[in-house]
Amino acid sequence: MKRGTLIGVGVGPGAPDLMTLRAVDVLRRADVIAIPRRSERDESLAWRIARDNVGEVAGQERIFLTFPMTKEPERLRPAWERIFEALGPHLLAGKRVAFVTEGDPFVYSTFIYLMDEAPRRWPAVEIEVVPGVSSLTAVPAAARVPIADGLERVALLPATYGVDDLTRVLREFDTVLLMKVGSVMPQVIAALEQEGLLDRAVYVSKATTGEEKVVRDLRSIGGERCDYFSMVVIAKKERSGALKGAGR
Amino acid sequence: MKRGTLIGVGVGPGAPDLMTLRAVDVLRRADVIAIPRRSERDESLAWRIARDNVGEVAGQERIFLTFPMTKEPERLRPAWERIFEALGPHLLAGKRVAFVTEGDPFVYSTFIYLMDEAPRRWPAVEIEVVPGVSSLTAVPAAARVPIADGLERVALLPATYGVDDLTRVLREFDTVLLMKVGSVMPQVIAALEQEGLLDRAVYVSKATTGEEKVVRDLRSIGGERCDYFSMVVIAKKERSGALKGAGR
Numbered sequence: 001m002k003r004g005t006l007i008g009v010g011v012g013p014g015a016p017d018l019m020t021l022r023a024v025d026v027l028r029r030a031d032v033i034a035i036p037r038r039s040e041r042d043e044s045l046a047w048r049i050a051r052d053n054v055g056e057v058a059g060q061e062r063i064f065l066t067f068p069m070t071k072e073p074e075r076l077r078p079a080w081e082r083i084f085e086a087l088g089p090h091l092l093a094g095k096r097v098a099f100v101t102e103g104d105p106f107v108y109s110t111f112i113y114l115m116d117e118a119p120r121r122w123p124a125v126e127i128e129v130v131p132g133v134s135s136l137t138a139v140p141a142a143a144r145v146p147i148a149d150g151l152e153r154v155a156l157l158p159a160t161y162g163v164d165d166l167t168r169v170l171r172e173f174d175t176v177l178l179m180k181v182g183s184v185m186p187q188v189i190a191a192l193e194q195e196g197l198l199d200r201a202v203y204v205s206k207a208t209t210g211e212e213k214v215v216r217d218l219r220s221i222g223g224e225r226c227d228y229f230s231m232v233v234i235a236k237k238e239r240s241g242a243l244k245g246a247g248r
Numbered sequence: 249m250k251r252g253t254l255i256g257v258g259v260g261p262g263a264p265d266l267m268t269l270r271a272v273d274v275l276r277r278a279d280v281i282a283i284p285r286r287s288e289r290d291e292s293l294a295w296r297i298a299r300d301n302v303g304e305v306a307g308q309e310r311i312f313l314t315f316p317m318t319k320e321p322e323r324l325r326p327a328w329e330r331i332f333e334a335l336g337p338h339l340l341a342g343k344r345v346a347f348v349t350e351g352d353p354f355v356y357s358t359f360i361y362l363m364d365e366a367p368r369r370w371p372a373v374e375i376e377v378v379p380g381v382s383s384l385t386a387v388p389a390a391a392r393v394p395i396a397d398g399l400e401r402v403a404l405l406p407a408t409y410g411v412d413d414l415t416r417v418l419r420e421f422d423t424v425l426l427m428k429v430g431s432v433m434p435q436v437i438a439a440l441e442q443e444g445l446l447d448r449a450v451y452v453s454k455a456t457t458g459e460e461k462v463v464r465d466l467r468s469i470g471g472e473r474c475d476y477f478s479m480v481v482i483a484k485k486e487r488s489g490a491l492k493g494a495g496r
Contacts, residue, residue, distance in 0.1 A: 010385070012268065013379075015269040015275065016269075017269040018268050018269070018270055018379065019268060020260065020265065020266050020267060020268055020269075020381060021264075021265040021266070021268075021269065021272070021301070022263070022265040022266055024269070025265065026452070027487055032487075036329055046283055046334060053269070075417070088456060104381075104395075105389070106385060106387075106388045106389060106393075106394040106395045106396075107385065107395050107396060108396055108397055108398075109397070112394040112397045113397070115394075127392070129389040130389070131261075131266065131381050131385040131386045131388075131389040131393070131456075132381060132385065133258075133379050133381055134384070135386050136256070136382070136384060136385070137352040137354060137355065137380065137382050137384070138378040140354045140379075141352075141353070141354060141377040141378070141379040142376070145354075146360040146363075147352075147354045147355050147359045148352040148354075148355060148356055149357070149361070150305075150406075151406050151408065152406075153403065153406070154400065154403070154404040154405070155400040155402070155403050155404075155406040155421070156396065156401065156402040156403075156404070157402070158337045158398075158399050158401070160292065160399065184356075187381065191410040200368065208379075213453065222296070247319075
């Protein structure tokens, strides 16, 4: 019996031309493209990125899967059951099912849960992962803030994790990438101000898309409700040219 | 006068098809491709990744730049001067100069230094950055270890930074990506053993290339000298499926 294959395909951070050649190829050759969306009316950002690069493919099936944005078990559980029911027959029939994810499949993506559950539901299924350009590199590129060089250390954390903790991490790491700053921006600004790092922070939302926003004066954001796809990059060190270690 | 443009182009972690559509396009349209290598005899990994995707381009110049692998100022300084002299005339003539980098231009790349120095040398030059698939996502994909989900926190650090420090970071973060483990593998293994995390660590070298190596039993590596392009991924948590937060 042919084994089904579940492929997590990272389609990059937003700009369609930041898809990899492999992502385009894998999506064109898949029997089924599985497209996550947040509601029945949601257009799916991942699919908006990939759609024109993939084009029409004869015989290919495209299924939309609705992942509600909630943590309530009584809504999550039946939603996931519907998703497994939609994917199962294809995987059991030995098909190649490509699941599109914004950015990279292993960075805060729904694919992680799906991949964990797959061997329990469909023991013979094979898993493939196509890494993509993540917001981890797309956001620093948009902000023009290098992530790390030399012996520098980087921390990546969801801002919602806790702001006390943020203060400590800011002291111990050279670069901090704060994800999901949407709802806690005022607390983040206060913590940065306290550490004297507000001028070293850059806010970026919707990096690489037509709606990209880069804000270097975080005070100007104030209490404004920020976008869910937003990030703050904090780089503590002033870099000083190629030869800083060479006596200049 | 036309302003020159210096473009850092990430060509991905090793597999040519993990280049982005944009990287291919930018390299095809550049007036000059600048190709870093570690010695006169070095083939340049970045160029080996990009070469066949870019193909021949009429009128395009390709210049190799030798960055010696040293920290000695007396060797570094003249090498960088030669590099600035090689790039300067093109940038001052208003050309588009694309500098290829493995992975992403902002993750431990020589492009960071070049970009920092550029405005001092050539005040009118414009800088562009094309983010790429970094080893930060390619290595976890090869190891099949998700980087982060939910509220998880990630630390990225060069192993050479100090092993005492590693022990502390291992306690505070959910996932740790250890770069440049080549020369300090025995110390890394000892620190992981002490923290009871050896079984949660995966060693990956040359991810996504034809020579990719994934080792799940780090004890089997022992005192062996490891490749410079190697990384260890440590993920502390056992994930438990899509509905772990939903009462299962």
